[in-house]
Amino acid sequence: MGAAPGPALAHAGLVLIAGGIAADAGAGTFGILLAALAAPVAPAYLGSASILTMDVYRSLPAADRARACILASNYGEAGAVDFFGPVYGLRGAISGHNRYYLWGPRGCDFSVVVSIGLPGDELARLFTSVQPAATVDCQYCVPDENGISVDVDRGPRQSPAATWRLLRERLADGTRSRLR
Numbered sequence: 498m499g500a501a502p503g504p505a506l507a508h509a510g511l512v513l514i515a516g517g518i519a520a521d522a523g524a525g526t527f528g529i530l531l532a533a534l535a536a537p538v539a540p541a542y543l544g545s546a547s548i549l550t551m552d553v554y555r556s557l558p559a560a561d562r563a564r565a566c567i568l569a570s571n572y573g574e575a576g577a578v579d580f581f582g583p584v585y586g587l588r589g590a591i592s593g594h595n596r597y598y599l600w601g602p603r604g605c606d607f608s609v610v611v612s613i614g615l616p617g618d619e620l621a622r623l624f625t626s627v628q629p630a631a632t633v634d635c636q637y638c639v640p641d642e643n644g645i646s647v648d649v650d651r652g653p654r655q656s657p658a659a660t661w662r663l664l665r666e667r668l669a670d671g672t673r674s675r676l677r
Contacts, residue, residue: 549631549647550578551585553611556630557649566605568650570614570668572597573642578613593661593668602661607653614645623660625652 550567557565567582569575569592576597578590589603590613611630612620620627631647653660 548585549633550611550613551582551587553630553647553649554587555585557609557611561609564606565609565611566591566603566607568592568605568610568612568615568664569597570594570612570645574613591661591664593665598665598668602657605661606657607660608651610650612646612648612650614642615648617646617648620648620650623654623663624650625654626650 554562554565554567565588567575567578567587567590569578569590571594572592575590575592575594578587582588582590589600591600591602591605592598607624610624614633617627617629626649628649628651629646630649633643633645633647635643655663
């Protein structure tokens with residue numbers, strides 16, 4: 498009996514289909530169709546961090562979930578949470594990376610944060626409590642996305658405005674660390 502089709506087959510099919518769409522459709526149509534086509538195969542690529550984030554978020558007590566923010570170290574992680582998260586009940590992610598900061602802190606008071614891909618020592622500068630909750634293990638991710646931590650952070654050391662300003666300034670250049 499042959500092996501079940503896996504993400505590699507799904508990826509090859511998606512690339513062929515997307516290539517054909519790109520040749521025949523405008524950018525808006527391409528984006529809509531690619532999003533629809535990507536949904537079934539996305540967990541193989543983006544899903545690891547998003548699903549772990551969902552699991553960590555859902556494991557929080559109800560009172561913490563109600564005020565928890567999701568902080569991503571880069572726009573790819575934030576975008577994955579924003580795109581796939583609503584299906585799982587996740588609120589929109591925040592990130593200071595590139596121009597993602599334009600969305601702002603989305604009402605986050607930083608009292609409870611589920612962070613994705615930020616180094617623990619750097620988070621400890623921002624929060625009084627940093628608890629590693631999961632580690633991304635993603636065979637099909639780019640190397641920078643594999644092995645990143647999903648943490649639960651509590652007790653901001655600064656005001657929400659100061660915390661957001663620091664995150665925005667330090668993540669804007671695309672680095673995962675050095676939140677000084």
